[in-house]
Amino acid sequence: xxxxxxxxxxxxxxxxxxxxxxxxxxxxxxxxxxxxxxxxxxxxxxxxxxxxxxxxxxxxxxxxxxxxxxxxxxxxxxxxxxxxxxxxxxxxxxxxxxxxxxxxxxxxxxxxxxxxxxxxxxxxxxxxxxxxxxxxxxxxxxxxxxxxxxxxxxxxxxxxxxxxxxxxxxxxxxxxxxxxxxxxxxxxxxxxxxxxxxxxxxxxxxxxxxxxxxxxxxxxxxxxxxxxxxxxxxxxxxxxxxxxxxxxxxxxxxxxxxxxxxxxxxxxxxxxxxxxxxxxxxxxx
Numbered sequence: 001x002x003x004x005x006x007x008x009x010x011x012x013x014x015x016x017x018x019x020x021x022x023x024x025x026x027x028x029x030x031x032x033x034x035x036x037x038x039x040x041x042x043x044x045x046x047x048x049x050x051x052x053x054x055x056x057x058x059x060x061x062x063x064x065x066x067x068x069x070x071x072x073x074x075x076x077x078x079x080x081x082x083x084x085x086x087x088x089x090x091x092x093x094x095x096x097x098x099x100x101x102x103x104x105x106x107x108x109x110x111x112x113x114x115x116x117x118x119x120x121x122x123x124x125x126x127x128x129x130x131x132x133x134x135x136x137x138x139x140x141x142x143x144x145x146x147x148x149x150x151x152x153x154x155x156x157x158x159x160x161x162x163x164x165x166x167x168x169x170x171x172x173x174x175x176x177x178x179x180x181x182x183x184x185x186x187x188x189x190x191x192x193x194x195x196x197x198x199x200x201x202x203x204x205x206x207x208x209x210x211x212x213x214x215x216x217x218x219x220x221x222x223x224x225x226x227x228x229x230x231x232x233x234x235x236x237x238x239x240x241x242x243x244x245x246x247x248x249x250x251x252x253x254x255x256x257x258x259x260x261x262x263x264x265x266x267x268x269x270x271x272x273x274x275x276x277x278x279x280x281x282x283x284x285x
Contacts, residue, residue: 034135037104038114041121041128052114055102060268061238062231063095066222070176073220074103077174078110078138084219085162085175089182093267094224096178097144113137119146122154125161133170143177148214155214162217175218182223183215227266229257235271245279252278 032039033048040047057067070086077083088096104114117128122143132139148155158177161169169175215221227235236256237248245252259274260266 032131034137036113037108038116040116041118041124044124044127046115046128046131049116052101052104054105055098057099057102057106059238059242060095060098060102061235062227062268063099063224066095066224067099069220069222070099071103071106074107074112074140077140078107078112080171083174085217086177086220086222087182087215087218088176088178088222088224089180089215090224091226091265091267092180093265093269094226095268096224098268100140100142100144100176100178111137113139114142115139116142116144119143119148120154122161123157125157129170129173132173135172137172139173141173141175143175146177146179147181159214159217162214177218182221227268227271229266232256232260232266232271235268236275239272239275240279243275243279245275245282 032046033050036048036050038049038052040049057071060067066088070088073083073086088099090096100114104112115128115132117125121128125141128141129139143158146158158175162175233248233253233256236252240246240248240252248256255278256271256274259277260270263270263273
């Protein structure tokens with residue numbers, strides 16, 4: 001009788017412990033809505049993004065060459081033809097991320113889907129692509145604003161996924177990344193001290209080779225350059241018309257230049273932000 005009472009007490013305590021543990025576990029992942037245009041990988045789960053703000057390719061001024069290169073590569077990918085992973089690098093605010101959103105707006109009806117992955121989540125790449133492998137849609141893994149140190153696990157995971165992993169990336173998955181740095185890693189003057197001269201040729205040191213080894217695994221490099229003053233003002237004029245802020249008056253022109261000076265940048269992003277501010281203030285007046 002005593003043994004039976006002891007067993008029941010143990011079972012009750014075990015049941016109580018299991019209930020407490022269940023309360024500490026994260027809730028089960030909601031079902032993936034595959035008809036969504038975009039997704040994000042967060043905390044080990046693929047989450048649907050049911051709506052993405054539309055953006056027309058024609059609204060992205062003065063990035064004609066980057067647009068041409070990436071749009072052509074994306075069309076190849078959508079058609080099932082060979083296409084390259086792409087690195088979009090260059091000055092901040094010049095349209096790298098906006099171009100990705102505009103491509104999704106343009107080609108979502110043809111099966112293009114975006115999966116946004118934060119840099120530190122890239123260690124999960126095998127888990128991210130697993131549910132995408134047998135889908136009919138074409139997925140761009142979009143890693144925005146990348147920057148690494150050489151010893152980061154995410155750096156090694158991305159390097160292997162781009163070229164070198166024994167398990168190939170699915171045919172319906174491609175990687176597009178943006179960065180302000182062409183080589184995705186900080187470049188220090190001390191790195192150049194490792195360079196060696198061999199038969200009158202300069203050979204970079206190991207540190208430089210390591211920095212280049214990741215970016216060169218992207219088959220397509222797309223460069224974005226700072227805007228001139230004339231280009232910046234033209235983008236301001238475009239967004240003023242688009243937002244209903246009226247024509248580019250002398251007052252608007254003067255304030256737009258002052259706005260860029262205070263921000264320390266002439267870019268599409270700054271032009272958009274000024275146009276919103278100006279248009280909002282006109283409505284208030």
